[in-house]
Amino acid sequence: MEQIRTAVFASDRFIKEQVEDMLRRIRAVSVIQHTTPIGVDETELASFFQLQAPWIVFIDISHLESALRLAGHIRNLARGTQLVAVGTDKSPEVVVQAMRAGMREFLTVPVSTEETLDALARLHGVLRENPPEHEVQQHVISFLPAKPGVGASTLCVNVAAALAGIPGIRAGLLDFDLHCSVLEFLLKMPDGYTLFDAASRAAHLDDDLWRRMVRKAHGIEILPSVRQAETIRGDGAGLHLAKLIAHARGYYEAICMDLPGQFDAYSLEVMRNSNRILLVSTTELASLYSARQAVKMLEELGLISRVNVVLNRVEAKSILDMRQMEEVIGREILVALPNDYAGVQKAVKDGSPLAPDSLLGARFREIACRITGHQPSRMEKPAKRGLLSRFGRLGAQVKTAAL
Known part of the structure; x- marks a missing residue:
């Protein structure tokens, strides 16, 4: 079973390390390591998605304006990618802005195991219904x-x-x-x-x-x-x-x-x-x-x-x-x-x-x-593969993952 590909974008190094460490301990999840900054321009971000194609992106909202801009770029580039806000400020104003930018979940720092697993389980359901439209293109x-x-x-x-x-x-x-x-x-x-x-x-x-x-x-x-x-x-x-x-x-x-x-x-x-x-x-x-x-x-x-x-x-x-x-x-x-x-x-x-x-x-x-992704016995170009089959049993794995 292929793991759910995730990536963390953060301006705060502590937040990035904490979220990545939490995700690495979940068997159903893989973490894409990268050094792309949260203030990346859309061209460089497009290059990242062409190479890595994460399905879930965690965004540090410490610098809210940069985080909202990044979320907008991702929504334009990679429809179906699920976004998660991560931060210390969970005031109603901040949460509303994050949700309007397409961030379905909000994790509070310090991030807890239960909160992370619950968010991943809910996002797993969304991914099953609406798989990401992007694959690794290169x-x-x-x-x-x-x-x-x-x-x-x-x-x-x-x-x-x-x-x-x-x-x-x-x-x-x-x-x-x-x-x-x-x-x-x-x-x-x-x-x-x-x-x-x-x-x-x-x-x-x-x-x-x-x-x-x-x-x-x-x-x-x-x-x-x-x-x-x-x-x-x-x-x-x-x-x-x-x-x-x-x-x-x-x-x-x-x-x-x-x-x-x-x-x-x-x-x-x-x-x-x-x-x-x-x-x-x-x-x-x-x-x-x-x-x-x-x-x-x-x-x-x-x-x-x-x-x-x-x-x-x-x-x-x-x-x-x-x-x-x-x-x-x-x-x-x-x-x-x-x-x-x-x-x-x-x-x-x-x-x-x-x-x-x-x-x-x-x-x-x-x-x-x-x-x-070609079949060895058939070298003709295949139809675009859906991701639905990949998420078949991941929901249970996410909730029961050994930490």
Whole structure:
């Protein structure tokens, strides 16, 4: 059962932390971590909803004018999204203004467990009758290796190719491994423009310039990483990565972004501009340990709600079973990929993704379909999915959630 997606907008850090902490303890709810300010303009807010599409938004009304403006923007952008006011002032005048702005519920600070659960139960009923009209409109996926050498770049290339094979999906691949990129090698790409060239011009990018810069291979449009000398010289200091990703989001339905096996300022900026992070590990104990450390780091960075774990190179016999590996990592495994050494090496030799009809190729397509909501056996574009089925049993879960 998919959880109810929630987001908290607050000018008061204490209120934001208190509400988010309360929501995280409810199993039926997921909290979208973000740093978007309550005074955000409508353009940036639209970008947030395209990427994250929360169903319930909690708004701190400490600064009432800003809160009312935000509520108005959300009502214009995302019909059906439920709004909850959070504050210390519950005077009739404030409550009336909040209700007129579309906030159905009011939580008083300090927020209580019972009050929160009651509000969520009532909103669950509203969502069942009137599901939000918005879904995640763009698929921006970061591929983060638990440690170097686990196959995250291979996964990134092949999932991008699988996404490009879905009708109606234009897929881009951005190589943000500024330290030891292998994408040009994997796809045997000729020299051309790099991510450095595009990012250094991010403020002036247009579609014509973008088309000249990307390289095309196997249905994917690719922007390779910077050259090693540029990294060593520190030329990347002025890269406008967020602007680069924002432009790419206006051009593609799906974007795959390859990251290095280490946390740095660039990787963090890329992940913050993603709505899904695929953390890639193998079954080796050192890799599982590194994945566990990455999960802890992503929790501290407020990005854990976007993380799915992919287990790569899985053998029939392993020291640990799947449940034990999940316990080590501290996160549920989204998918386990079989070890196909010969198939991967042949693809590398040919400079191409794996054949889509191969065992591993089919699993890559499965990941692509799970990301976009397509059925693996039917690649035609589906009708818009309703949310009604997702709320079938959530009401009971909300009221009986273990805290």
